[in-house]
Amino acid sequence: MKSPVAESEADPSLSVSSSQHRSLGSFCSLFQITTPSSFHSVMTCISVHQAVGEYGMAHFSELGKSKGKDYCIFFNSKWAHLPQDLNKASRLQTYDLTASVLCSASDVPKGGFPNRIAMVLRGNCTFYEKVRLAQINGAKGLLIVSKERLIPPFGNKTQYEEIDIPVALLSYSDLLDITKSFGEKRQVAMYAPSEPVVDYNMVIIFLMAVGTVAVGGYWAGSRDIKKCETVDVTPIMIAVFVVMCCSMLVLLYLFYDHLVYMIIVIFCLASSVGLYSCLWPFVRRVPFGKCRIPENNLPYCHKRPQVRMLLLSALCVAVSITWGVFRNEDQWAWVLQDALGIAFCIYMLKTIRLPTFKACTLLLVVLFIYDVFFVFITPYFTKSGESIMVEVAAGPSGSSTHEKLPMVLKVPRLNFSPLSLCDRPFSLLGFGDILVPGLLVAYCHRFDILMQSSRIYFLACTVGYGVGLLITFVALALMEMGQPALLYLVPCTLLTSLTVALWRRELPLFWTGSGFVVNNTTSPSDPGAIW
The missing domain is CATH 3.50.30.30 (Glucose Oxidase; domain 1)
Incomplete structure (x- = not known):
């Protein structure tokens, strides 16, 4: 405990932003973290060593009357x-x-x-x-x-x-x-009214996550996805990606106020592309706007795109810009962020392709280790005693921007507590908790189509993902301490897929993805062709 100092000289690290926990040290809120460099989620019970603060209520009323109005206070029990x-x-x-x-x-x-x-x-x-x-x-x-x-x-x-x-x-x-x-x-x-640790918004988070993984994984194996639209991930690419993850996470920890705006801009650009990719298959079935624009020398328009393509592009960019301008409007901006985030995740699952179960295992295991290290080990190296991921996810307490990283799905808590006057707490699920296991789900669906196995791998892996997410939520509620979600999601999805392959005696093919190479040479009329 620090010795008393004048209030005007109080350590800024003692301040608590509204999107952090209502009760630091005595109450836990779900902070599931993902940045471009930290594909994970974690339940964080932040303990501020210098001071413990809790939100409470001051009910004012006229003298002698009970009916009045609540106001937010911040106290130390x-x-x-x-x-x-x-x-x-x-x-x-x-x-x-x-x-x-x-x-x-x-x-x-x-x-x-x-x-x-x-x-x-x-x-x-x-x-x-x-x-x-x-x-x-x-x-x-x-x-x-x-x-x-x-x-x-x-x-x-x-x-x-x-x-x-x-x-x-x-x-x-x-x-x-x-x-x-x-x-x-x-x-x-x-x-000081109390709140339940688990909120009904967890159901919405669960449905969005499982739904995105299922839709993205299913779409990734669809015959509508052409080989030229995908990117195969190699072991070298995995190694480079993990190094970039570590580097970016540390840079965000050190220079958060400078880099957070770069992440916001990247999210706006990437999510608008993802939204376009998800909506175009539906828009192209509309029998209007097929005419092309006149010949011109404008950038990106020299190939004379269809009018409906330009209109859809303008819509997607407008939605992204609207979120960017009003991103801190807690009442409704989270809806746009979730819609853009889901579209981005589905687009990534369609685009990034893990060619073998061996590559899937390598990626998930490496990120599993990375996740656990930056949550549980880094507190031993930081001055504050907090993990680097926790600091980056919640936004450093000394941040002058008070901006939050947007790479999450977020849903406000649904209980009607008086404490909602103090802040609008959200349950957050990082994109990485969708993308990393989702890539394995997508591989399982492609393998199902190749082996004509009635999508048993796809369904089993999707169910495994849902079970892993439920276990994560239970662990958060029971243990009330930092929990990296990949600690549960990786074993549940990997072991489920492996079990199905062993049961069907297809492990050698499943491990190497053997049919995919042959499949690339099959003719379009071949019923086994999926690209």
Whole structure:
């Protein structure tokens, strides 16, 4: 625990952004992380060593009345605990001293704060000095009004033992609303409602993930996919890719504020291409807009594309740009991000082709090790004691941009807790948790078509992916500690596929992908031809 310092000099690492956990150290929120360099997801219970902060509620109402309005507060339970139920919280009259910072005895009004909740401005001295003056002058609690970002009101062990009244931070904008709504004679009750670790939005995350893997894997083996539209992954490419993953992750950790915008731009470009790729097979069946544009020398238009192609391109780019401009609108921007993300994942599953089960195994095992290393091992090397992946996923606490990496599917929590006033927490699933196992699902579907095996490999691997995702969710809820999702997804998908191959006595063909090379030379009329 750091020694007390003036609030104006408080360590910025103590601040907590709204998309992190509501209760650091006592509450866990799902942070499943994926960047172009970190194809994984992880459940993170972040523990801030310098200070522990929790979101709570301050219920203001007119004096003598119970009906009022909730406002978000940020408190530290080490000073004093707050009840979880509003009905069990004491309703006390406030003493508005927000014209003062309460840093010396001269700031204390005559008569003190008998049996009241004092409200003062933040600044000029430590939290301990403020709450000590409030306590010895009869206050039953302290609300510190802050014009800056809310941070945990911290102290040291001795100070925590001395103080027995709650202390919390309240935003200045909320104070203005409180003054307007309730005037001078008002009362407040402070409480900290609890939330379930597992939320119903997990069902939506599960359906989106499994659905994307199933659709992408099925489409990847379709006869509509031509060989020229795919990219075969070799062992050398896998090695280069993993090195790039490690390098980019470390660079993001070191230079997050500079690189995060580059990732946002890349996502906008890639997702618009993915959306076009997914919508074009449907648009080309529309009997309108088949006419071509006139001859011209414009870039990308010299081949005279069809009007409907240009219109679809404009639509996809417009959707991507709309998300880019309004990406921080928590109320609805997540819907666009999910739609673009699903389209991007399906496009990648159609485009990237692992030619053998051997290549699938190599990629998944290497990324399995990479995932575990950057979640469990890197905390021993970082100054903060946090894993590099956790820091990159949540956005470094000292980040000046407060931007989040977009390479995730996100769904807001669906429980209707008062704490939704404090932030809008999301459950996040990284693209890598879809793409990496999804490439194996796509290989299984191609092998099914080759062997005419009624898609048994495809179905088994898809079910294995779903089971692995369920195990991940259960582990997150039960263990309440960092869990790399590939720790569960890789064994479930690999072992399921391997078991089916052994049961059907097709392991040699499945391992080497032997029929695919022969298949490339078959004629289009051959029923076994899939490219």
